[in-house]
Amino acid sequence: KPLLAELEKIDGRTSPTHVRALTLACEKMADPALAPALAAVLAKNGIGGWARPGNDAATPAGGFCASPESGRCLRELNLARALLACGDKEGLARRTLEAYAQDGRGVFALNAREILKGQKVK
Numbered sequence: 001k002p003l004l005a006e007l008e009k010i011d012g013r014t015s016p017t018h019v020r021a022l023t024l025a026c027e028k029m030a031d032p033a034l035a036p037a038l039a040a041v042l043a044k045n046g047i048g049g050w051a052r053p054g055n056d057a058a059t060p061a062g063g064f065c066a067s068p069e070s071g072r073c074l075r076e077l078n079l080a081r082a083l084l085a086c087g088d089k090e091g092l093a094r095r096t097l098e099a100y101a102q103d104g105r106g107v108f109a110l111n112a113r114e115i116l117k118g119q120k121v122k
Helices: 002-009 016-029 032-042 068-086 089-101 106-118
Strands: none
Touching: 002 016, 002 032, 016 032, 016 068, 032 068, 032 089, 068 089, 068 106, 089 106
């Protein structure tokens, strides 16, 4: 499948907008067959682990729009959202979103809470 091939190409240099396009397609399909590929991407070095749960309220270094930090976080959130929609492999999406739900950077916390509130694990 072309979508699976594109997911495999995602790494720490992939633009958040490209990841967003791919994850929107995955989310719309909600195909459990996509869950292993999404989980594998989310587990890659440089892709996951950007949440900062428990920190005081803060903005990303350099601000939200131009910051590489915000791009990394948005990429991770979009992958977690798509994984949740496709059937959360081993709870990785839920753990990622729960970490962001406690993030001191309010915009990421609100995003994660809304995803968790509106979606059910398949």
